[in-house]
Amino acid sequence: MIKTEHLSKRYDRVTAVEDVTFEVRPGEVLGFLGPNGAGKTTTMRMLAGFVTPTAGKAFICGHDVEAEPLAAKQRLGYLPEGAPSYGEMRVRRFLEFIADLRRLEGARRRQRLDHVIGRLQLASVLEQSIDTLSKGFRRRVGLAQAIIHDPPVLILDEPTDGLDPNQKFEVRTLINEMARDKIIVISTHILEEVAAVCNRAIIIARGRVVADDTPLRLAARSRYYNAVSLQLERPEQLAAARAAVAALPSVAEVEVSEREVRITALPRSGAAILPAVSQLASSEGLALKELHLESGRLDEVFRSITA
Amino acid sequence: MRNVGIILRRELASYFATPLAYVFILIFLVLSSWFTFYLGGFYERGQADLQPFFAFHPWLYLFLIPAISMKLWAEERKSGSIELLMTQPVKVWEAVLGKYFAAWIFIAIALALTFPIWITVNYLGDPDNGTIIAAYLGSLLLAGGFLAVGSCMSALTRNQVVAFILGVAACFLFLLAGYPMVVNAFQSWAPQALVSAIASLSFLTHFQSIARGVLEARDLLYFAMLIGFFLFTTTVALDLRKAD
Numbered sequence: 001m002i003k004t005e006h007l008s009k010r011y012d013r014v015t016a017v018e019d020v021t022f023e024v025r026p027g028e029v030l031g032f033l034g035p036n037g038a039g040k041t042t043t044m045r046m047l048a049g050f051v052t053p054t055a056g057k058a059f060i061c062g063h064d065v066e067a068e069p070l071a072a073k074q075r076l077g078y079l080p081e082g083a084p085s086y087g088e089m090r091v092r093r094f095l096e097f098i099a100d101l102r103r104l105e106g107a108r109r110r111q112r113l114d115h116v117i118g119r120l121q122l123a124s125v126l127e128q129s130i131d132t133l134s135k136g137f138r139r140r141v142g143l144a145q146a147i148i149h150d151p152p153v154l155i156l157d158e159p160t161d162g163l164d165p166n167q168k169f170e171v172r173t174l175i176n177e178m179a180r181d182k183i184i185v186i187s188t189h190i191l192e193e194v195a196a197v198c199n200r201a202i203i204i205a206r207g208r209v210v211a212d213d214t215p216l217r218l219a220a221r222s223r224y225y226n227a228v229s230l231q232l233e234r235p236e237q238l239a240a241a242r243a244a245v246a247a248l249p250s251v252a253e254v255e256v257s258e259r260e261v262r263i264t265a266l267p268r269s270g271a272a273i274l275p276a277v278s279q280l281a282s283s284e285g286l287a288l289k290e291l292h293l294e295s296g297r298l299d300e301v302f303r304s305i306t307a
Numbered sequence: 308m309r310n311v312g313i314i315l316r317r318e319l320a321s322y323f324a325t326p327l328a329y330v331f332i333l334i335f336l337v338l339s340s341w342f343t344f345y346l347g348g349f350y351e352r353g354q355a356d357l358q359p360f361f362a363f364h365p366w367l368y369l370f371l372i373p374a375i376s377m378k379l380w381a382e383e384r385k386s387g388s389i390e391l392l393m394t395q396p397v398k399v400w401e402a403v404l405g406k407y408f409a410a411w412i413f414i415a416i417a418l419a420l421t422f423p424i425w426i427t428v429n430y431l432g433d434p435d436n437g438t439i440i441a442a443y444l445g446s447l448l449l450a451g452g453f454l455a456v457g458s459c460m461s462a463l464t465r466n467q468v469v470a471f472i473l474g475v476a477a478c479f480l481f482l483l484a485g486y487p488m489v490v491n492a493f494q495s496w497a498p499q500a501l502v503s504a505i506a507s508l509s510f511l512t513h514f515q516s517i518a519r520g521v522l523e524a525r526d527l528l529y530f531a532m533l534i535g536f537f538l539f540t541t542t543v544a545l546d547l548r549k550a551d
Contacts, residue, residue, distance in 0.1 A: 045390070073394060084386055101314075
């Protein structure tokens with residue numbers, strides 16, 4: 001379990017993190033969201049014992065990070081921001097070095113090394129020095145380092161930054177697989193990632209927690225939640241369709257995109273407008289290319305909360 | 308304690324994974340021979356000892372050791388690898404000792420590679436090999452002292468050039484503490500006890516007594532305490548500001 005109590009970090013005049021309190025339980029994958037400079041990395045560094053909090057406490061599996069740093073660090077796998085490592089080392093030697101520090105021995109050491117090398121597809125670069133690797137490989141070496149000792153708690157600062165779409169998919173699959181029996185905290189500024197891997201999201205802005213909910217319920221806060229979007233076959237029907245949709249009593253607002261020939265109808269709070277809109281479309285004789293119900297836009301919620 | 312060994316091995320290997328080790332050893336050997344033969348007048352003196360060889364070591368170390376020590380912590384800060392290291396289950400002092408001893412062993416290797424001059428002097432004459440061994444030990448301790456000072460300076464900054472300059476300046480002060488220009492400045496007004504206290508902090512006085520072949524407990528203790536003090540300071544400096 002991860003627990004923080006009123007965690008705060010102040011530098012001279014700047015407050016990086018202010019009174020952050022939350023708990024994460026096994027099986028939860030927590031996504032840390034926030035604009036750059038909001039305090040995500042500082043919070044994660046305090047959890048990992050790299051930054052000393054000005055006030056408050058952090059616990060990893062019940063161990064106070066400041067009072068019992070070794071016990072906390074043994075239970076934690078941590079990927080620092082930017083996945084730093086020792087550039088002159090070969091990948092194999094680097095992973096062996098971490099395995100030694102993590103006290104992996106004998107058959108288990110071999111098995112864990114083989115596992116992370118296979119899982120993160122590092123076999124082809126084992127004898128290369130880390131300096132010569134691409135950004136994607138470097139990030140995967142950092143991930144391998146974080147999971148090599150099979151820790152119950154994983155804290156990953158931007159685990160998919162710099163990866164191509166295939167690699168992102170691989171890493172997300174890996175996180176989803178590990179999510180069953182671990183506590184995972186990831187930070188990201190990619191919102192689709194939160195929907196893909198997290199079952200809980202905390203949004204931080206200016207050092208404070210401004211939202212803490214499941215990604216679905218966060219998206220439901222969007223103006224676009226239950227909005228209906230119709231794409232028309234014929235552009236000349238656009239003006240008439242717009243007027244008709246706007247006249248529906250449960251529709252609060254209508255947005256039009258001329259380029260896409262698309263009308264988006266936003267409902268009054270809580271109203272379900274799909275039946276009314278589809279009925280309207282057939283009675284008005286609109287030629288529809290597409291009609292769909294939106295589940296809410298996370299990026300819009302993110303912007304409205306953090307701006 | 309096992310972590311000290313693990314970190315030491317990694318560090319030592321990293322010296323030899325880059326050109327640093329080879330450049331350093333080459334420059335060290337070239338300069339130490341050049342000082343011995345040209346400035347020290349190795350042949351002209353007509354004496355079978357290594358006094359001219361060891362006499363220049365303090366001045367050689369003054370620039371070469373900070374060049375090694377500057378990267379100890381400043382580089383870790385710059386590259387961010389300090390975050391990786393400090394979030395492993397490792398105590399700060401274990402990392403400090405591991406990195407320090409790796410650098411010291413590396414310098415010991417460079418020093419050991421000066422063995423041809425020891426063979427030369429044995430070939431040319433009949434030197435007191437006991438004195439030579441003591442002088443090698445003194446030189447190694449001196450290097451260790453410089454290195455500990457440099458390690459502390461490196462822990463204070465993320466900029467290696469700053470770490471180098473601070474290292475040279477601090478080592479220079481410790482070297483000069485026993486020299487007349489420092490001692491005289493205090494002698495006219497300060498009590499004798501303070502003057503001797505400052506003079507006794509000097510690297511040179513302690514090194515020279517060992518280099519003459521006199522292995523005294525107080526000289527060994529001096530270096531042990533000096534190294535201990537600066538490594539402790541390094542640990543405190545890192546603990547206070549790991550992330551900056």
